[in-house]
Amino acid sequence: MTTISPFLSACRGLPVPFTPVWFMRQAGRSLPEYHAVRAGTPMLDTCQRPDLVTEITLQPVRRHKVDAAVLYSDIMVPLRAAGVDVEIKPNVGPVIADPVRDRAAVDRLRPLQADDVSFITEAVKQLVGELGDTPLIGFGGAPFTLASYLVEGGPSKSYARTKALMHADPATWHALCDVLADITLTFLRVQVDAGAAAIQLFDSWAGSLSEADYRAYVQPHSARIFAGLDDFSVPRIHFGVGTGELLPAMAQAGADVVGVDWRIPLDVASARIGSDYAVQGNLDPALLSAGEAVLEEQVRRILAEGKAARGHVFNLGHGVPPDADPGVLTALVETVHRLSAA
């Protein structure tokens, strides 16, 4: 019998020798070795090259000694593979050439076939070989967050067109989310089939919604993705930012682990979602530059609050900022391990 990793144990609420830690966006923009290997290659092209994906995914594992790797990819990768004209513009984010704003545009979207992302299968297989005991987390975008990019045509502050479509034309909205749920489900199944040991569903912008709208227009689609992974035994993490009001609904969508940002202490989050779920989080990434003493105090607090939950995976409350000092992240992993093993 193989030893189960601390990360997978924490996801399942099993005893751990120390609190496991990884960082959203640990692979990529904050590391000089990432910029070195990627130099000149557009981001989404990089995501389609298994050699680069493997190297970039491994970089933070080598450097920081995190307890899990996360596939270097993007929630837009399966959309591009399914024929959507999307690019990631530096300092902007995903930009969609032909925004999807009516039924005809939804009907032009096509499903994703596993073959469309064979580069993912190849990268994950390579990685699982290289990683040894360190589990690999796969991920995908939840229908709401993907839809927000497709409808707005790029990043948004207000999600005005997305919300207008949702309320004014629910049939088209649900049709769009149906297609997107299928695409993400295929993308996640490909990753698990190739050896990913856990998955995270990113609904990064769900926190812009009221709970009522989340439950009516979003949760059923994300729930269908989780249900579509039932035949695998991998832990399922569900993450969004500013989701204090949505945590129970996001848990009930079918997660094992609920991602929590820094706005809610983990014990409060755990009380809201109940004892069936582990939690992940929740250091404010803004504090990475606040100095060692502040960080150690924050880690102590978060570890103490995390004890209230069924299991706790340490993470930031959102992705690693581009200007984060990699040395601070390495020290943070050490601090989490040291203080939680004590």
Added chain:
Amino acid sequence: MTTISPFLSACRGLPVPFTPVWFMRQAGRSLPEYHAVRAGTPMLDTCQRPDLVTEITLQPVRRHKVDAAVLYSDIMVPLRAAGVDVEIKPNVGPVIADPVRDRAAVDRLRPLQADDVSFITEAVKQLVGELGDTPLIGFGGAPFTLASYLVEGGPSKSYARTKALMHADPATWHALCDVLADITLTFLRVQVDAGAAAIQLFDSWAGSLSEADYRAYVQPHSARIFAGLDDFSVPRIHFGVGTGELLPAMAQAGADVVGVDWRIPLDVASARIGSDYAVQGNLDPALLSAGEAVLEEQVRRILAEGKAARGHVFNLGHGVPPDADPGVLTALVETVHRLSAA
């Protein structure tokens, strides 16, 4: 005895003939007549010209028949009047020439004297004469939100420098907030002295904080502003975005009315803050483009939920977007009045 306006009655939890409504940023960017009168004048210069301030403040009252006017100004106006080099860049927001990041920079800030903003006194006096029975709302920025601009040097997504300063150097943080609280208090007192009938304290970005940090680093400074208005009898509104976790703390800072964004239903908000406070909100501005039927359904829901509170002032959950259709806003005022009077 003068008839008390529906707006002031709702703020005080008194009976109203219909639910009063006004819109944050009703004066300004969404109105063609605003762009016409301001043409060529930089925004902060416009705010210093009583003739323009008066005209721009009156425009939405004439057009939409809202139940309160809100002074056309900006939370940066008193900082500029106190000598801070700040401008509002179109499509960016406030930009600070010399960001405030250490104690020396804090010590260089000077207090605001009423004379520094005599243009405000003049504009408010003119307006009160012109407005007749329609109350004028004055406003100012809360120390956290002002500090975030001063420390970051402009708008921010993460508030990383602000939060790092707060945690790593609390003495400097509190010194900065002390100065800013004094400046905003003076700015608000000038407006009430000249005839403003209510004030709103904007802590727009407080929702980026945890409740613990809000209570430790922010609430005492905002509370000092509210306490400094105790000798006036004007209603005090306290507003921020994404503040579901902070509503009780923001109420307890000394507000009469708590602004609520669209993420929390007003009955839920009211249950959190208790029966001593009125609420203001909370239509999602993103839905202004969702069509008449959707808006009417939203208004019905919000009016029903608002009945749970001591008083309800209808508003958007955040400012009017620049691209809002003014006709939709006019119709919305009529809808709120019609459905609440029925």
